[in-house]
Each structure stands twice: as C-alpha cells, then as structure tokens.
Amino acid sequence: xxKDFQPAKFCLGCGHPLxxxxxxxxxxxxxxxxxxVLGLDIGCSxxxxxxxxxxxxxxxxxxxxxxxxxFKRSNKESISxxxxxxxxxxxxxxxxxxxxxxxxxxxxxxxxxxxxxxxTGGQKAPTSFIAQKTDEGINEQPPMLGAEIVASVAxxxxxxxxxxxxxxxxxxxxxxxxxxTQQAGHxxxxxxxxxxxxxxxxxGTETVSYLKNNLLPVFKTGEIKS
Amino acid sequence: MKENxxxxxxxxxxxxxxxxxxxxxxxxxxxxxxxxSLVSNYGLEQRGGMSLAYLQISTAVITAPRFSEPDYLFLMxxxxxxxxxxxxxxxxxxxxxxxxxxxxxxNDLGIQSFNVLLLGIVSKLLCDSKLVSEKIIREELKxxxxxxxxxxxxxxxxxxxxxxx
Amino acid sequence: xxxxxKFSRAFLTGAEVIVKAAQDVGAEYFFGYPITPASEIAVDWxxxxxxxxxxxxxxxxxxxxxxxxxxxxxxxxxPAFSATAGPGTVLIQDGLSMAEAMRLPVVVVVAQRGGPSxxxxxxxxxxxxxxxxxxxxxxxxxxxxxxxxxxxxxxxQKAFINAWKYRFPAIVLTDGYQSKTRGVLEVPSTSKKxxxxxxxxxxxxxxxxxxxxxxxxxxxxLQKDVKDFNKMAEAVIGYEEFNTRGAEILIxxxxxxxxxxxxxxxxxxxxxxxxxxxxxLNPFPKTALNKLAKKVKKIIVIESSLGQLERLVRANLDENxxxxxxxxxxxxxxxxxxxxxxxx
Numbered sequence: 001x002x003k004d005f006q007p008a009k010f011c012l013g014c015g016h017p018l019x020x021x022x023x024x025x026x027x028x029x030x031x032x033x034x035x036x037v038l039g040l041d042i043g044c045s046x047x048x049x050x051x052x053x054x055x056x057x058x059x060x061x062x063x064x065x066x067x068x069x070x071f072k073r074s075n076k077e078s079i080s081x082x083x084x085x086x087x088x089x090x091x092x093x094x095x096x097x098x099x100x101x102x103x104x105x106x107x108x109x110x111x112x113x114x115x116x117x118x119x120t121g122g123q124k125a126p127t128s129f130i131a132q133k134t135d136e137g138i139n140e141q142p143p144m145l146g147a148e149i150v151a152s153v154a155x156x157x158x159x160x161x162x163x164x165x166x167x168x169x170x171x172x173x174x175x176x177x178x179x180x181t182q183q184a185g186h187x188x189x190x191x192x193x194x195x196x197x198x199x200x201x202x203x204g205t206e207t208v209s210y211l212k213n214n215l216l217p218v219f220k221t222g223e224i225k226s
Numbered sequence: 227m228k229e230n231x232x233x234x235x236x237x238x239x240x241x242x243x244x245x246x247x248x249x250x251x252x253x254x255x256x257x258x259x260x261x262x263s264l265v266s267n268y269g270l271e272q273r274g275g276m277s278l279a280y281l282q283i284s285t286a287v288i289t290a291p292r293f294s295e296p297d298y299l300f301l302m303x304x305x306x307x308x309x310x311x312x313x314x315x316x317x318x319x320x321x322x323x324x325x326x327x328x329x330x331x332x333n334d335l336g337i338q339s340f341n342v343l344l345l346g347i348v349s350k351l352l353c354d355s356k357l358v359s360e361k362i363i364r365e366e367l368k369x370x371x372x373x374x375x376x377x378x379x380x381x382x383x384x385x386x387x388x389x390x391x
Numbered sequence: 392x393x394x395x396x397k398f399s400r401a402f403l404t405g406a407e408v409i410v411k412a413a414q415d416v417g418a419e420y421f422f423g424y425p426i427t428p429a430s431e432i433a434v435d436w437x438x439x440x441x442x443x444x445x446x447x448x449x450x451x452x453x454x455x456x457x458x459x460x461x462x463x464x465x466x467x468x469x470p471a472f473s474a475t476a477g478p479g480t481v482l483i484q485d486g487l488s489m490a491e492a493m494r495l496p497v498v499v500v501v502a503q504r505g506g507p508s509x510x511x512x513x514x515x516x517x518x519x520x521x522x523x524x525x526x527x528x529x530x531x532x533x534x535x536x537x538x539x540x541x542x543x544x545x546x547x548q549k550a551f552i553n554a555w556k557y558r559f560p561a562i563v564l565t566d567g568y569q570s571k572t573r574g575v576l577e578v579p580s581t582s583k584k585x586x587x588x589x590x591x592x593x594x595x596x597x598x599x600x601x602x603x604x605x606x607x608x609x610x611x612x613l614q615k616d617v618k619d620f621n622k623m624a625e626a627v628i629g630y631e632e633f634n635t636r637g638a639e640i641l642i643x644x645x646x647x648x649x650x651x652x653x654x655x656x657x658x659x660x661x662x663x664x665x666x667x668x669x670x671x672l673n674p675f676p677k678t679a680l681n682k683l684a685k686k687v688k689k690i691i692v693i694e695s696s697l698g699q700l701e702r703l704v705r706a707n708l709d710e711n712x713x714x715x716x717x718x719x720x721x722x723x724x725x726x727x728x729x730x731x732x733x734x735x
Contacts, residue, residue, distance in 0.1 A: 034594035050598035057599035066456035070463025099452035
C-alpha cells in the first residue's frame with residue numbers, strides 16, 4: 001500500500017475511497033496537493049480525516065460549506081474543498097449550499113450521493129428513490145435532484161456536474177474541471193453517485209447493480225452547468 | 227466641584243422628529259465638551275409607533291444611561307403618553323407640548339417644524355443652564371438640517387422657540 | 392520605554408465602540424446575519440470595509456452559517472467575529488460548539504434582548520446561560536460583560552487578544568440599551584493588537600478532528616483543555632469591587648445593571664453597601680467573591696433575568712452562603728429602584 005495512505009476506515013465496497021483517491025490523483029497531477037484543504041461533514045465523510053496526505057479537518061453536519069466559505073475568503077491561495085454526503089448537502093446543509101452558489105463563492109463541494117444516511121444506520125436521505133427500502137420503511141417521497149437545484153442558482157462561470165463511481169474516468173475529469181473552476185474564481189460542485197453496500201444491504205456485484213438499476217435512472221450523469 | 231447635570235426625556239410618535247431633536251442636542255453637548263449619554267427606545271414598527279429619547283448632559287461622567295426621574299419630560303404626542311405615564315409623578319417639569327402648536331400657527335409655521343420649535347425651547351433651557359453653547363447648537367442644527375428641504379422654515383421655528391419667553 | 396498614549400474624544404454608540412475596538416485591535420473579517428439589536432454592528436463594520444480594504448464582510452444566509460464561517464476564517468488565520476442576539480444566539484451555538492472543541496479563537500458579540508424566543512428587541516441580561524453554556528459543551532469560553540463604553544472598548548479588544556493567545560472562543564456580552572447608548576469615549580491613539588497565525592498551514596498535512604472513536608480519546612483531550620482553561624483563568628479573570636471595605640450589604644450585578652448599581656452605591660455611601668461586579672462571567676471571579684462574601688451580612692444579586700447571574704453566583708459561592716435576589720427579566724433597572732430596594 002502506498003505510504004501516503006492510512007488504513008481505510010470505510011466499509012468494504014464503500015464509494016468514498018474511490019472518489020477520495022481519485023481526488024488525490026488529480027491534485028497530484030495538477031501540483032496542488034500542497035494547497036489543498038479538505039473540510040469534512042460529519043457523516044461517513046468524517047472518516048476521510050487523516051486518510052489522504054493533505055490538510056483535513058472536521059466541521060459539523062451540514063456546515064462544511066459555510067466553513068469553507070470562511071476559510072477560502074481568508075486564504076485565497078488555498079484550494080478549499082468541502083466534502084459531504086447527500087444529507088449534509090441537501091437536507092441540513094441545503095440552505096448554505098444554495099446561498100454559496102448564489103454568491104458564487106469560489107469553493108468546491110464534493111457530494112457523495114448514495115441516497116441513504118449511512119453513518120446513522122440507513123435512514124432515508126433527500127435523494128432516496130421511490131420504493132427504496134430504508135430504516136423508516138418504504139420511501140414514498142420523490143428524490144431531490146440537488147445538483148440541478150444548485151445549478152439553477154449558480155452564476156456564470158460556475159461548474160456543476162454529476163458523476164458515478166462506476167465510471168471513474170469521467171469522474172476524474174469532473175474533479176479536475178471543478179478545481180480549475182475554483183482557480184478561475186468560481187463555485188463548483190461535483191456530485192458522485194456512490195456505493196453503500198452496508199446500508200443498501202447488498203453483497204458483491206449486487207452493489208453495482210443497485211446503483212446502476214436504481215440510482216442512475218433517477219440521477220442523470222454529466223455536466224449540469226459548465 | 228458640584229456636578230451640573232440635566233436629564234431630559236423626550237417622548238413622541240415615530241416620524242415626529244424626536245430622534246433628530248435628540249441628535250442635535252446631544253451632539254451639541256458633546257462638542258461643548260460635556261459628558262453626554264443618549265439612549266433611544268422605539269416600537270417594533272418601521273413607521274409610526276412610539277419614539278423615546280433619554281438624554282443626559284453633565285459635567286461628570288454618566289454611569290447609568292437610563293433614568294426614571296427626569297428633570298424635564300416633553301410629551302410630543304398623545305400616542306406616547308401610556309409609555310411615559312409612570313415617569314410623570316417623578317418628573318420635575320412635565321411639559322405637554324400640545325400647547326406649543328398654537329405658536330406654530332401664530333408664526334405661520336407648518337407641523338413638520340414642530341420638533342425644531344421644541345429644539346429651540348430646549349436649547350434655551352440648556353444654554354441658560356450653561357450646559358451647551360448657543361453657537362454650537364446652531365452649528366449642529368445647520369449640520370443636521372441645513373441641506374434638507376424646509377431649512378428656512380426650520381430655522382425660523384428654532385428662533386421662535388429659542389426666543390420664546 | 393513608557394509610551395504616552397494620546398486620547399481623543401468620540402461620541403459613539405455601543406455598537407460603534409465595538410466595531411472600533413475590533414478594528415483597532417486587528418480583527419479582519421465579520422460574518423453575520425441581521426438581528427435587532429445587533430444589526431448596527433454588521434452595518435457599521437460593512438461601512439468600515441469601504442474605507443479599509445484589508446477588512447472583509449459577509450452577510451451570511453443565517454446565524455448558523457455565520458458561526459461556521461468565522462470558524463473557517465480563523466482556521467485560515469484571519470481574525471473573525473460575528474454579532475448576534477436572542478434567537479440568533481441560539482443558532483450560533485452550533486458553530487461555537489465546534490470552536491470550543493477545536494480551540495478556535497472566534498469572537499461573538501451577543502447583544503442581549505428579551506427572551507425567550509422573539510421576546511423583545513430591546514434589552515435583557517437573559518443570554519448569560521447561552522454565552523457560557525449554550526453549546527453541547529462544558530463552557531470553556533471566555534465571557535466578558537461591560538458596564539461602560541470604555542470597558543466595552545477594552546473588553547472587546549481583550550476578547551480578541553485572549554481568544555488568540557489562549558485559543559478559546561470569546562463572547563463579548565452587551566445588550567440593546569448599551570449597544571444603542573451614545574456616549575463619550577476617550578479613544579487611545581495607539582491600540583493593543585492581537586497576535587494571530589494560521590491554524591491550518593497549507594502543505595503541512597495536518598488533520599484536525601472534532602469527533603473521536605473512543606471515549607478515552609475525548610476524555611484525554613478534555614483534560615488538557617481544562618488545564619489550559621484554568622491557566623488562562625489566572626491571567627484573565629476580571630471584576631470590580633466598589634465601596635466594599637466595611638460593607639454589610641453586597642450587591643452583585645454585571646453589565647448595564649452593574650453600572651446602574653455602581654451609581655446607586657455612590658448615592659448610598661454612608662449605608663455600608665458595596666458592589667461586586669464580575670467583568671469576566673466566565674471564568675468567574677470565584678476566589679475574590681468568596682473572600683468578600685465572608686465579610687458581609689447580606690448578599691443580593693440584581694439582574695435583568697430570572698436568575699442567570701444568581702445561578703452563577705451560587706455555583707461559585709461556598710455552600711452555606713445565603714443569597715437574596717432582585718430579578719427583573721427583560722426590564723431595565725434604575726438607580727432609584729436599587730436605592731429603594733436597599734433602604735427599605
């Protein structure tokens with residue numbers, strides 16, 4: 001294992017490390033590891049602390065966006081990245097996310113969307129699909145297309161995209177573009193459709209099928225605003 | 227040296243100019259090198275409602291910004307009465323300014339100059355008590371209202387109030 | 392070498408005093424949401440940024456965001472503060488909890504208004520609990536309460552200086568009367584300055600947690616924090632004892648009421664009444680109070696709340712001390728009221 005990496009605390013099969021490791025690769029290729037600062041939501045995102053070899057710190061659930069707003073405004077040289085899940089982004093943190101996009105704050109937000117609240121045991125998320133089995137039962141509420149909503153208030157020059165961990169090649173490009181957008185002084189958001197076999201209660205390739213069959217039809221991948 | 231201090235409570239309706247009055251007096255007192263304290267109280271409404279100003283001018287440092295025993299209590303509108311009724315008994319001089327509206331009419335002045343008329347009256351009081359310089363009050367008045375419309379009328383209202391015997 | 396400071400007279404409101412003190416001491420960024428009676432602080436600061444390009448201002452989407460933006464700003468090394476009141480003070484606790492946990496030197500001005508809930512927009516001393524214990528925390532915050540505009544200036548500066556020196560969040564308590572009162576302030580020509588540095592240094596590969604896997608990890612960390620807090624306490628505790636020599640009755644009051652009580656005590660000079668006025672509500676001047684408490688016959692706490700100061704006093708006094716109170720939640724207290732209370 002490369003000496004840069006700490007042992008993973010994520011569950012086996014989790015989508016988080018796929019995105020995080022790719023993020024690190026992108027930063028390395030762009031020569032920006034020394035400038036990167038990763039603020040973490042409190043959900044499974046918190047497990048990313050001390051996982052990659054650049055500055056990380058915890059914030060509070062739903063509060064990573066305003067924290068990075070403050071950080072970036074006070075250190076313009078940094079590459080300020082807020083790392084959160086679907087709950088932190090689209091439930092408790094939605095207000096701040098929308099206003100930061102509206103104000104075109106030059107921060108980057110990565111949203112790991114697995115349509116479920118993993119760390120607290122499998123409750124429904126704003127992005128849970130209809131008929132999804134969660135802790136509370138069968139979901140009847142239509143899912144929120146958070147990235148599209150954020151894109152609708154984002155300003156010219158901002159970048160909003162949705163990728164999937166089942167296509168990391170495209171995801172990598174999106175992460176790169178998002179960082180470039182910050183360098184150009186604008187807001188960026190990359191939503192990553194990701195695995196959560198623990199909460200989905202899937203095993204092996206079932207996990208991949210779950211994502212492809214249930215989530216990808218609802219959450220369209222591609223650049224939403226560029 | 228004995229402290230020379232005056233406590234004035236102004237109570238009126240939002241929009242009457244209570245705060246303008248308080249502003250001119252307090253700034254004039256400050257520039258006259260006095261110790262000054264001014265606290266304003268308003269209702270929740272952005273328009274109307276009641277408007278209060280607690281003004282203290284003294285030769286000594288003021289430690290309590292509000293007071294319940296005014297030397298002078300000027301009631302500028304009936305709407306504000308319920309708010310200050312508790313102070314009336316403890317006030318040395320309670321002045322219901324309604325009676326001054328007559329003076330406005332006699333001098334061909336409009337109701338919008340009412341607060342400046344009162345400013346003239348209170349200024350005379352302060353100058354007589356040697357708490358504020360007349361010259362400085364006139365300067366402050368000009369600073370605050372000189373560029374606004376009705377300046378001529380306001381100046382006249384001030385003179386009428388100041389020279390009222 | 393002794394430096395003779397020149398002073399100039401200014402006629403300022405409490406809000407303006409806070410903004411000036413913050414600017415003079417080296418604060419750089421304000422994040423906040425409008426709420427009466429704290430809004431003037433935000434407006435005043437935003438005007439200041441027009442003249443001084445070093446300063447930053449952002450009206451956030453709510454007080455929760457403000458509480459976290461200041462955290463982010465100080466992590467990056469730029470001294471930041473917020474100002475709020477009432478329901479806003481409730482919301483900003485989320486960010487303050489993180490600041491307490493992660494030892495972030497943020498400053499929050501709390502302009503107390505009537506509570507609970509929307510209460511009044513005017514005045515109270517009902518946010519003492521929130522100032523000290525409002526988070527899911529143990530109350531390791533430095534809390535200042537000022538009785539005069541001069542003290543407000545000095546304590547605002549101390550809040551910034553000590554927050555950065557000792558790395559605890561600091562609260563500057565004021566209230567709707569004080570923030571609106573326009574009074575005379577002698578402003579020094581040279582100001583003290585805070586010392587800041589980035590807490591997150593680019594390229595340093597630091598990892599700052601606020602959540603732990605095991606109980607023991609948290610326990611060990613808190614032990615260290617308490618040690619640091621107590622060390623800071625020795626250096627920062629503030630209080631005033633007025634006319635307490637030979638006093639038989641001791642009034643305890645803080646902030647605006649402290650100033651009113653002082654004037655009352657001045658008028659009651661022959662009656663053996665003294666005033667103990669805590670200036671840091673947290674850490675509380677426990678030792679000084681207990682020393683005094685032993686010498687007096689009666690203690691009476693006077694405050695514009697239903698016992699928030701009283702509870703602090705009781706918690707810090709030796710067990711069997713009797714404490715009386717005069718509680719007027721959300722109501723101003725006048726000099727003659729206190730005189731009547733003492734002399735009846």
